Amino acid sequence: MSLLSSFFDYAFMQRAALGCAAISVSAAPVGCFLTLRRMSLMGDAMSHAILPGVAVGFLVSGLSLGAMTVGGIVAGVIVAMLTGAVTRLTGQREDASLAAFYLISLALGVLLVSLRGSSVDLMHILFGSVLALDDGALRLLCATATVTLLVLALIWRPLVLECVDPGFLRLVSRWSGPVHFVFLGLVVVNLVAGFQALGTLMSVGMMILPGLAARFWSHRLGTMTVLAVLIGLASSAAGLLGSFHWGLPSGPAITLSAGAIYLISLIFGRAGGIVPRLRPGKHFHN
Template sequence: MMHCLFDPFINYGFMRRALVACFALSLSTTPLGSFLLLRRMSLVGDALSHAILPGVAIGYLLFGMSLIAMGVGGFIAGLVVTVLAGWVSTMTQLKDDASFAGFYLGSLALGVTLVSLRGSSVDLLHLLFGSILAVDKDAMHFIGIIASITLLILALLYRALVIEAFDAVFLRVNQARFPRLIQALFLVLVVLNLVAGFQILGTLMSVGLMMLPAVAARCWTTSLSWMLVLATTIGMFCSWCGLLWSFYTSLPAGPIIVLSTSMVFLLSVLLGQRDGIALLLRRNLRKKI
């Protein structure tokens, strides 16, 4: 049993690289997912994961499978959609979720169309769902740099992010411009990490490792610090399980990792100590008795 759990990572370099990259992503993306959850912006992360596809596609059309070109293109596309969605919600009566939905759906369609102009169905699947074989040393360095930058900025902005998540009115009253700057930097970090994650998980799946561990952790604790630790742990555990599952079944790694986190999420919803379904059922039975 122990050989099945560890041999793929000991004997195969691409499995080790994929595991290290997934662990780095778990360290940086799950805290962002936790703050998105607390700010009631969970679907914004999903919208941005789709929004980066046109930039990734343009980088692919111009330079081929160049990680730097696709990463820069995806980052620019994500920032453009973020700015446009914020501008539309400010200038009109549309709320943020409606404006993000309009732009991300158009971005997804545009990205798929651009890839179809030159690439094959295999290239499209690689961009949408990622590929474990694409994780080379350059990809690891790219992900490691983004994860390090994310953790450093989160450490510097931690108090402000907590205050904004729980008492945004207080922050707006005391610092008129500060909340906008915090939100802008936060969304930039979200876009950066989605760009980093598309190599393994693809543009459609990268948000899964960001949000699902955070939602699962929320089912077990009300403490923010423990939620961040638990979400990171769940992300790493599901990455390990998903890579093993993918290795032994030859299924795509990105969807399998996200499927693993979905299973942990469902278990957390059922058995979680914070308003889990099983706990609520026990309370209702005690009241009836």
């Protein structure tokens, strides 16, 4: 009980736990769809793509939540549109053009922050400060979680169909294009909201790792989504406790906790883990 007492005794730990819970509820389901659509690396690329917008917001207004949030959303949308345009105009694969733009964005964002800010400001933007969340950041995280769940509920069926057979969805419905761009919007919004707590480089971990881990335990999307949220919550609690009791940096500690659960799932998960796949099958005799 003494290990968990920090969540009851300190207000900043309660705020950090609430913020991480909002990220888990919001980003983990989005990560499940990224995993099913084989777009996991896109989440990582978009987390870098928002950095120039965050940096511009920082240059204009300092560590202003509103300015950095708007800047991050605008930058993410621009990179997504440029990636699509390059793919259509040149025939280059989408993953290749996205990789080019995210590398450019990462370098540009770090350069912009370095022009005015200190190394402390740069570390704050890149790796977050979940133990110092203010009211504005908590409202943003909770609002993002609410909007994400509502939008996912509205587009759930066409989004699932697009994961299974996007060609069929394009044939029978005009929702294919809008659903794709709405989903990309959810990815960007969740990454922008998550950077307030975990930074631009760590927020994608809470989006991708729980979904990847959950897939080793179930092939049913509903079950996988619930498991991803639970894994996100468990990772957040473990990372926050490690940060409080042993002085670990909170963002990396949370992400590494999610990574540890992923490795355990990779080895022991009943839906494709290494050990169950190596286990001899049952033989039946007449």
